[in-house]
Amino acid sequence: MARPFNVAQVEAKWQARWLDEGTYEVDNDDPRDRFYALCMYPYPSGTAHQGHIRNYTFGDLVVRYQTMRGKAVLSPFGFDSFGLPAENAAIKAGSHPRLFTDARMAELKSSVRRLGAVYDWRREVHSHDPQYMKYAQTIFLAFLKAGLAYRAEAPVNWCPGCATVLANEQVLADGTCERSGDLVERKNLEQWFFKITDYAEELLNDIDALEWPERVKTMQRNWIGRSEGVEFDLPLADDGAKALRVFTTRPDTGFGMTYAVVAPEHPLLAELTTDGERAHVAALVERATSASELERTASSDSGAGLEKRGAFTGSFVINPFTNQPVPVYVADYVLGTYGTGAIMAVPAEDERDFAFATVHGLPIVRTTQPPVDFDGGAYSGDGAHINSGFMNGLNVIDAKRKATEYLAEHAAGVVKVNYRLRDWLVSRQRFWGCPIPIIYCDVHGMVPVPADQLPVLAPDDVTMDKSGQSPLATHEGFRNTTCPVCGGPARREADTMDTFTDSAWYYLRYADPFTPNVPFDPVEAAKWMPVDQYIGGIEHAILHLLYARFYLKAFVDIGLATGLPREPFRRLFTQGMIRLSGSKMSKSKGNLIAPEKYYETVGADGLRIFHLFVGPPADDVDWTDQTEEVIEGCGRFLDRVYRLAQYDEVNYHETPDDADLAVRQALHRTIVKVTDGLERWSYNTAVAALMEMLNTISKWARSDHGAERAALDEAIDTMLLLLAPMAPHLTAELWESRHPGDASVHLHQWPVADPALVREATVTMVVEINGKVRARLEVAPGLSEDGAQSAALADPTIVAVLAGATPKRVVARPPRLVNIIV
């Protein structure tokens, strides 16, 4: 495509200038109102792909727009630079992950610069930077001191072939290792956890006030999974002094409990198991605990439809409602990690229990009367209670209350709230992450690394071998150390931290990257926090956002972030995915469309306009055969802007006339439309409004009638200002050529519409008869209902159509329409 100007040259010129002049560097004591705009910091995967481009186009638009609104805008950039892909690449290449990472970072950085996205590069943060690691380790130790970090045994994915632990994403769908193909086993290891569950209630409650997409809020609520119920005792039938403790949300269905179930991991299982059943139970437990999660759930796509495997333990417990003994089963559909790890089973009102009871031939007793048209199975809806003694006739809510009282009196029942949310397992048996700063001494046990010995850095002289085992585990120079307490021989923790720990607080370091020795100075960070606009992908809707919320709350509580808000991200926007022939565009799928070719044709500005224009920013983008042509069209739009700004064959006239006024009105309405579009994430309509405006100005300027000079200058300048956050290079170039010596277009104030020009002098009012349009009237916008009605009924066309008939009813909605019903 032939362009009217040298796109690459213009873009390079302005990119260099923004960088050299530090246009978007901002100080913490800037006197202007503040705005913190943040795109999720990326994993350094190499040159940018369209997903990045889309993300940074939106982010940069926010930065430039808010700057023009007079704000001091914090716009930082950095890298989530630890992680498995670099480790895998290093294994493959036989090199060090840092080499790979640094190279990919440089590529991505130059990509975002080429896009024209602007940042305060002085604030750049990398997770693998030794200083950042030092702060990450400081945070870990602060959590440990505050009781928020603890060690416990937990299962990991163990590959017997590689003799190492695998990350979840290294386990294939069939439960085998992606590298060796061996069947992955579960193995228990001592691992570190963060007590995020201490914050479950607050994390749940604070969701309400966030200006986030509803679906993200819903996902977080579901993930936390609060449920209220009763915990109570089921006495053992042959030893009334002992009891099995269970949790239920439906105590009202207690009369229907026909058996009880314990999880395979339940501590009482051995005691409950009779000699006759020991072999069956052992087989069940073996299968449930050694098999991977995948194997356990692979057989079906429906949780409720899963095969209900279980075994009778040989023991009985007493149902406290009926005082009758019921059998105790062990089954893998009961989880050891939730509630008490044991349940009362009520097949009539719980579909999982129903499925199990059906398979194992256990009795089913209804306690809630299902509706007449109910087609069988478990019924969990509301209804009158039956077969339920003192609860008969009550609905679910009332029966729950009664049952709860009853259990409190007869079965040590207490009201209990449980959460689906588990504590955060942060240990990773990997090399390319931040080492956990702990030392193990034979004499003094677990000892934190003293502050003056931080950061604990991974050694450089390692070879990543094909086994995938972390070299930290075997590197003697790293592992062997001395105990900080006694100086005796000791060993370092070989695990590293989950990379989600790095992304849980990076936004705080961005706000204050200058203070040494502490993760950040709360006084400095408070100047920017919370983030006013966070932008990223929907794939981080749950974990990253939840962990970041947890970190900040914990920071405030343990004194690391005194005075900061307890929520990090006030507003969140999640952009749509780019998909190519139906599937998500991603590096792992190898279906990326590189931006470079478009830089050569339509330039960064053209590509930015495309991403803004192609559809609503929250929607997915289908990259199709036509996309190329749409991108060309976006370049064409910018070319037309360029030509118009350079057009010098205008028939100027001196006194403004009606045509000039009409264009000015259109212009000021465009200011409103574009501003509104930018405020409510309707970038596609904002671009469309500018395209429309361009058409209007262009026709006007090229007409024989001509244009008034001041009005034309105003129109073109205003259009450049409105376009500046979207196409920053072209607008900067044109502004400079139109206003030599003036400040950059980006440093000008955002245009403000003149209300007198926005207001419509008259509005077209539609007159309908029985919903059918019969006449159009030009009326004043402030017309009253009565005025609208009489104007409509007086219109000759309407009089003619009515032909003397008396309207049954007249609905007047001035100044929009009048509907006459006859």
Add this chain to the structure above:
RNA sequence: GGGGGCGUAGCCCAAUUGGCAGAGGCAAGGCGCUUAAACCGCCUCCAGUGAGGGUUCGAGUCCCUCCGCCCCUACCA
């Protein structure tokens, strides 16, 4: 199985939140410019809103049922 989203011209999308279905772009066609083509400028064509029902003076918009596609989640008692 549960939760959520989407379906409007050939295609991508608008529609002041219940008030004339069309802003913008792509594609197609035409005219002008051109020796010619491209570029450029101008113009034209195209749907009654996935299907059915309901509420309403009035439904793309609200409610119900169904169809199709997509995303999230997964035995949490």
